Amino acid sequence: MSRPGNPFDNAKAETFTKTLKAEQVNGRAFTDLGEAHRHINSFIGGRVQQGASALGVG
Template sequence: MSSMSRTGNPYDNARMESFFKTLEVEEVNLQEYTDLDEARQGVGAFITLYNERRLHSSLGYVPPAEFAAQDHQAQR
């Protein structure tokens, strides 16, 4: 799956837009970063949490990393 939308089709990018909204609401808007490095660290930590520990209802309440591992095992 591509993370970029086709020209003229904004719905292709809906998943990324949803992630960016979550990032903005759950991380960026709650912080007051002192500099760019601190912002990068905070966003990086959030992405790690989002992928490895945060439960996602659309994935059966498992983190994306666990879902991907389960999917990979099922395809073997």
């Protein structure tokens, strides 16, 4: 585990969150919480599939 304040400590999670917000959340008005969950889960599932395909797994 790295020391506190290391800028590279959480870079992958922060990059993913930034992409999620930019592509799925910003500027979008969801009708309810369920719709938001469906869109975000679909986005996450697509990202997981892309990663598996890139690795030759899926």
